[in-house]
Amino acid sequence: MKKVLLALPLVIVACTAPEQASVVDAFNVNYLDTSVAPCEDFFQHTAGGWIDENPIPETETRWGRFNELIETNKHRLKTILEEVSAGTYEKGTDEQLIGDLFASAMDSIARNEAGLTPLMPYLEEVSSVASLEELFTLMGKNKFNGIGAPLSMYVSTDAKNSSAHALYVGQSGIGLPDRDYYLREDSASLVLQQQYRDHIAKVSALVGKDWDVDAIYNLEKAMAQAMKSRVEMRNSVARYNPMTLEQWQALAPNMPITAYVAAVGVHSDTLINSAPEYFSRFNEACAKSGLETWKQYYQWHVADAAANTLNDEFETLNFEFYSKILRGIPKMNPRWKRAQGAVGSLGDQLGHLYADRYFPEESKAQVEAMVEDLRSAFRDRINGLTWMSDTTKEKALAKLDAFTYKIGYPDKWEDLSDLDLSRASYFENSKALSQYFTADNLSKLEEPVDKEEWGMGAHIVNAYYNPLNNEVVFPAGILQPPFFNPEADDAINYGAIGGVIGHEFSHGFDDQGANYGADGNLENWWTAGDKKRFDELTTKLANQYDAYEVLPGVNVNGRLTLGENIADLGGLTLAYHAYLKHRGDTEVAPIDGFTDKQRIFLGWAQVWQMHGREEYLKNQVVTDPHSPGKFRVNGPMSNMPEFVEAFGGVCTNGGLVKAKEEQIIIW
Ligand SMILES: [Zn+2]
Incomplete structure (x- = not known):
């Protein structure tokens, strides 16, 4: 899940909640396209209405629920940045560094006067x-x-x-x-x-x-x-x-x-x-x-x-090729958003100010509990695998038990008080940042690895698995609706953030992650027979995605996206079983006509309500290890008996779901 982008203010559609006590945005049924059956094309069924209501803004190359949340965060960060850039702070403090960097990037007069x-x-x-x-x-x-x-x-x-x-x-x-x-x-x-x-x-x-x-x-x-x-x-x-x-x-x-x-x-x-x-x-x-x-x-x-x-002239020239031609974006973002992008290199500082204001501590405990639920479901799944021997299972379980996690924000914040930034010149600030971080990176050669370090700012709407630390990381930025909604029913949250947690866990066991052991070293812990069976299964999955057409004549690259597709399939499967375990024997009433099992799938699909320009899709299939949203929804579901279980008889043949013997079950 490496997603980054920008755009227009978030519009939360204030629909009236139907009879059940569902919160407005747990899953908004107005976003459904009921002209397409769930088992024909679940993506279209769940995203069609949203896509109709949410055209891609002129400043963007793609638009989706991810982008909406990023947009919300941008407006929050804007408030922070405007505050700190208007104040006076002691040199080397987070506020001074961020405020001066932002002010220098915003200073179009000085930048244009300096020219080239x-x-x-x-x-x-x-x-x-x-x-x-x-x-x-x-x-x-x-x-x-x-x-x-x-x-x-x-x-x-x-x-x-x-x-x-x-x-x-x-x-x-x-x-x-x-x-x-x-x-x-x-x-x-x-x-x-x-x-x-x-x-x-x-x-x-x-x-x-x-x-x-x-x-x-x-x-x-x-x-x-x-x-x-x-x-x-x-x-x-x-x-x-x-x-x-x-x-x-x-x-x-x-x-x-x-x-x-x-x-x-x-x-x-x-x-x-x-x-x-x-x-x-x-x-x-x-x-x-x-x-x-x-x-x-x-x-x-x-x-x-x-x-x-530098100046507007060069920035515009650069935009004309790299954004307009290459990515199909008609219009440049406003200056404050471009300047905010520049401050992104101070991720820890920005994340610190963001988390202080916008991350409710209660969320941390709730997400921690879900992480353990997902781990527990994964343990059951590994034990139940029919294609893996006990010898390899033991190693897989040891790796799973060794997983660590980081949620919300770092325990200690990076100290950049010796970084020298000022309001005088954005160009000079950029050089100073580059010099500082390059020297900092190279200086680590002689130092032991700091396992506490974060690879992403706390404000970022994303998550990651780091095989070298055998850890999953969920910044505060993503622990918000539609990923994590404290007001929503559990099934929606298990499908959404639960699916994301399962996705990151599964990266530890995708075609790349499987090469790393419990303590993060590149080493083989597989028996030859198990590795062979794993490779056969993943090859089948690669072939499935190779056949997905994104645009006429443009297909997904099943090998480039294999790790992400394994993680999507594993993640959603784990989320489903983690939810059932969490629910136990409790009876859960349907909401908006959907059972809780069905709502797990709605939760996942909701996160991938999105669409992109042609240029975006063409670029994506060449450079992005993630499949387009449509296949992040339909791909896993086509292989899941759980999906058939949830949606019943209508899914037993044809359409989206593969015949039982064709379904690929890896984790
Ligand atoms: Zn991923």
Whole structure:
């Protein structure tokens, strides 16, 4: 569940609650499309009415219940940001850092007056470079300024020693969202490739340069051709390639890797290379491009990295390509929302102020109880699996028992009091942030892993599973309606936030998570036979999603989305059984004509009431490991005997639900 976006004020539809005592928004029956039967297309049945009433705002590329909640949070954060930016606070406090950063981003007068001037020294520094080695030295230095290079480098938990850190390196360096954008040759892709070159040409003119755009494009295309695909990059075992710097350099003698690393100033006897193939495949092309092309390529990336931190002209130019053409968004968001995005890098600080005001402590205990209910249901499911041997079950249960969780907000907040931000210049603030966080990340190499650390601000509407900590994390931002509604009936909440909790739990046992053990290390805990049966089941699921058509001729990539689809299927199944266990023998009366078992499915489906523009969907199937909302609803339900149980005879044949013997049950 990695979802981020923006939009218009939340409109809670104030429908009148029918006879039962259901709360207005537990599930709003006005959102149903009753012209489609639940067992034909549950997504359309439950989302059709909502979609009709909620067109995609002009500033957005997709719109759904996720976005509504994000929008509500944006307005809450706006209040906080306007308050702290109007006040005076002691230097280094959360309020000062956030307030000054926000004020500098909002200061259109200063930004437009400065124009492109702050960027110029960075471009001239590239002009003065006399060799490829010098250029890579500059790239290493500029890593601290947030400027990308044809290689990536960062410190993260060592996947085979989860209490220590390791230095990770890998592929990078292209300006389009994925290597496939360069490799495709259909007519729409050719048009897009030309539009990208046109955009680079416009930036060249804007910054007063005369770049050879085709040469820049061809260099990026050569990188794209050398890259591993997103599907290949999902293989965590193949991504773990320990080597020395000398061995890394030997993969691509033409690429001055050593010079780059020296400039970054980080030392490690061993580094982990996630894409050694990229370096060996790119080596030849690396030498083919002349120094002038390399310098122009890098100037383009220096400029591009600064596009949203300078004046309106550059920001608009950037919007025209990356948002309008690539994502189909007609209209730019208002300045306060763009500035809020800029403050997002201070996630802990923003999350702190947010959680203080908007997270009710009672929610924490309720969600904790649900997490334990889900764990208990998962334990039962593992014990009952027919395809897994007792030997592997024992390991799976040990991993499940070892899961930890974080709910709401961190116990301790990150101290950034030595970060130097001011109101003077948004461009300089952006550089200062980048320098601070890059240095902070690299400095962790020698330190043990802090298991208390959060990977997401408390205000974020999202959740995650971190296999290296074997933990599930639910920030305050998502613990609100329609995910978690203290006023709603239990069935709705188990289907919604319960499904999300189950989804994150299931990530620990998806095709990637299954490669990590109870203490977060990349290790095999499966017998060969069980692993084979697991792979067979997941392959069937990948094939099912491959067949889903998003737009005419555009299908879901079943391998790219496999982990998320396993998690959706597992998550909803767990939520269903956790609810039944929680309910016990209590009789629960139907609400709005739906039984409690049916309302579990309504709860899940409600979260995925959404739609997206064509451009969004096209981009999503290439870059996003999540399936479109429609298949996050219909996909799991097609495989669930529980869905048939809840909706009865109407679901026994045809339509959405697969024949019993075809249903894929993994967890
Ligand atoms: Zn997920």
